[in-house]
């Protein structure tokens with residue numbers, strides 16, 4: 001596999017990052033993930049714009065996003081040709097410098113890494129059977145809008161879910177279920193979809209935005225309000241959104257079974273999302 005590292009495409013066996021890299025030592029890095037559908041990057045502009053905001057959010061210098069766009073297209077052309085359904089990962093760290101908390105002075109070049117790997121989607125019937133989630137306290141920091149590689153709370157929450165016999169965890173902050181470990185969180189109640197508004201406590205998901213647009217186009221009412229955790233006992237449907245698989249049905253929440261498969265509104269949004277991403281002209 002060819003990967004992009006600091007300005008060059010190299011074989012993965014030759015791609016080396018220093019043990020002094022601040023991404024490794026401090027988690028001093030941000031990242032972005034882009035889905036390729038039929039070999040084409042979906043909503044690339046929005047992902048790169050978010051990467052730009054993440055870089056600024058941790059005081060990393062701005063990168064040439066046009067150049068990164070070409071890198072993604074190059075990876076899609078080279079790796080994505082044989083694996084049309086794939087993910088492109090981009091990570092930018094503050095570079096390699098002997099371990100010391102303050103930023104290197106003078107600054108060192110950032111480490112810029114990107115690769116493309118296949119995305120193995122489940123067969124639709126299995127996928128639509130939905131996943132199980134559990135709620136967990138949100139013990140992350142207050143800048144969740146930055147897509148940093150500091151994912152330890154997310155990793156631990158995911159493991160907590162796994163140990164509880166579930167597939168994912170939904171973070172609860174101040175009594176509100178706001179997002180999952182790597183996805184945004186939606187419920188359906190009385191025919192309306194509801195999800196937390198964008199604040200510093202969630203990642204403004206690209207798929208979340210797409211789903212909000214699709215709901216509006218379909219005439220499905222939308223409420224941008226966080227979900228009170230006790231209300232989860234009354235919601236009709238639940239789903240997650242993320243770059244990996246778009247709209248992901250949830251059929252069990254904290255042990256409460258909502259149904260055998262995606263509910264009707266989740267199913268409509270799933271179908272609309274799938275149709276959109278398979279359109280050749282989708283940006």
Ligand SMILES: Cc1ncc(COP(=O)(O)O)c(C=O)c1O
Pocket residue numbers: 033179180181182183184202203204205206207208241242243244
């Ligand atoms: C914490 C968190 N929330 C939400 C999302 C969904 O964002 P997107 O739809 O842009 O993938 C992610 C994706 O990785 C995430 O890590």
